[in-house]
Amino acid sequence: MEQKDLQQIVAQFDIRGTVSDVKPLGNGLINTTYKVTTAEADTPDYVLQHINNAIFPDVDILMGNIVAVTDHVRTKLAGQADIERRCLRFIPAKDGKYYHCEGGKYWRVMVFIPDTMSMSEVTPETSRIVGETFGQFQSWLADIPVELGETIKDFHNMEFRLWQLREAVKANKSGRLGEVQDLVDAIEARAEEMTKGERLYREGKLPKRICHCDTKVDNILFEKNGDVLCVIDLDTVMPNFVFSDFGDYLRSAANTGKEDDPNLENVSFNMDIFKAFTEGYLKGAAAFLTPVEIENLPYAAKLFPYMQTVRFLADYIDGDLYYKTQYPEHNLVRSRAQWKLFESADQHEQEMKDFIAACR
Ligand code: GN1
Ligand code: MG
Numbered sequence: 001m002e003q004k005d006l007q008q009i010v011a012q013f014d015i016r017g018t019v020s021d022v023k024p025l026g027n028g029l030i031n032t033t034y035k036v037t038t039a040e041a042d043t044p045d046y047v048l049q050h051i052n053n054a055i056f057p058d059v060d061i062l063m064g065n066i067v068a069v070t071d072h073v074r075t076k077l078a079g080q081a082d083i084e085r086r087c088l089r090f091i092p093a094k095d096g097k098y099y100h101c102e103g104g105k106y107w108r109v110m111v112f113i114p115d116t117m118s119m120s121e122v123t124p125e126t127s128r129i130v131g132e133t134f135g136q137f138q139s140w141l142a143d144i145p146v147e148l149g150e151t152i153k154d155f156h157n158m159e160f161r162l163w164q165l166r167e168a169v170k171a172n173k174s175g176r177l178g179e180v181q182d183l184v185d186a187i188e189a190r191a192e193e194m195t196k197g198e199r200l201y202r203e204g205k206l207p208k209r210i211c212h213c214d215t216k217v218d219n220i221l222f223e224k225n226g227d228v229l230c231v232i233d234l235d236t237v238m239p240n241f242v243f244s245d246f247g248d249y250l251r252s253a254a255n256t257g258k259e260d261d262p263n264l265e266n267v268s269f270n271m272d273i274f275k276a277f278t279e280g281y282l283k284g285a286a287a288f289l290t291p292v293e294i295e296n297l298p299y300a301a302k303l304f305p306y307m308q309t310v311r312f313l314a315d316y317i318d319g320d321l322y323y324k325t326q327y328p329e330h331n332l333v334r335s336r337a338q339w340k341l342f343e344s345a346d347q348h349e350q351e352m353k354d355f356i357a358a359c360r
Contacts, residue, residue, distance in 0.1 A: 010036050010048055012093050012100040013109040017043025030055055045112040050105060056235055059106045061149035063098040066234045068146050076140045085113050086230050116221045116229060122253045124276035126217050131277040134215050134245045135284020137231045141210035142288040148210055148239055156244045159198045161307050162191055165314040174319035187310060194306050197241050205292050208239040215249040242293050243300030246281060251304035255341050260334040267337050269344040275355055282359055298352035305342035309335050
């Protein structure tokens with residue numbers, strides 16, 4: 001987009017200072033991001049984002065959640081130094097809404113936090129930090145006074161994901177069912193066990209809390225000296241079981257192979273990452289976790305590779321409608337790699353339980 005069009009969009013927001021430049025920032029896969037520089041020395045710079053409305057259809061829910069969350073986190077940080085560096089701040093548009101819509105496109109603006117760094121390497125040390133940071137984040141949000149909406153409906157609902165797979169199997173749109181029947185059967189054999197979260201919820205034994213739902217080290221901003229500043233990328237923040245943040249981090253970080261590893265021998269569940277992450281998480285989330293939540297963390301570690309197997313496989317049978325693929329069998333390769341990770345986590349279940357018992 002042209003500079004003058006971008007500047008005209010920024011002008012719809014209640015920012016301070018005179019915009020001198022708008023240029024692309026970062027390489028996010030979902031939203032398109034720009035850095036907005038202001039001319040004056042005493043005004044902040046800003047981040048302008050085009051919101052991906054196809055993935056997040058309800059922008060009112062999306063921005064309502066994000067503003068409620070950042071406002072609440074700021075109350076937790078009250079009186080501490082550097083609050084503006086430790087929590088994102090979104091800027092309303094001139095009409096008071098936290099987004100601006102023009103020509104069917106949705107935009108938002110937040111304050112740019114200068115002099116930060118990101119990390120992407122997964123080590124036991126970074127995993128411990130991620131665990132504690134997201135545990136702390138959940139902890140701050142455990143008493144948020146407003147109800148948040150689901151920005152992606154039933155995002156981590158295992159019963160819903162199985163329903164989607166069963167619909168895909170019934171329709172067999174791609175004609176691929178024959179070659180994956182073994183995996184469908186293996187999934188079905190564990191379905192009862194893996195939908196335990198939804199059952200506990202219906203029985204009133206498991207709460208939904210506010211979770212980040214995209215737990216990774218890339219979604220934390222750090223000071224240049226390595227101190228944690230804040231959690232970013234808040235689009236998927238929504239009510240879920242705490243399992244979402246715990247399990248989805250381990251699904252990617254504790255995999256010794258790649259998410260789509262064609263060589264299943266590379267794929268296994270890394271207990272060193274599990275242990276470091278779990279120690280950090282239990283520390284960060286200690287203030288609110290219930291015994292049922294803690295007991296079921298090993299279930300969470302199994303749930304996410306299981307759920308991702310189901311999601312990739314349903315998409316394969318549907319003919320690759322959701323996930324971008326690089327070759328025709330890609331979603332199947334992904335499914336088999338996630339299944340292998342699930343099996344490996346399953347084999348470590350007792351060890352996970354023992355470790356958690358020893359931590360408590
Ligand atoms: C998608 O776009 P990305 O890679 O952050 C998906 C996640 C899956 C992941 C699997 C909105 O996340 O739920 O776990 O792919 N996000 C959405 O790689 O569906
Ligand atoms: Mg990804």
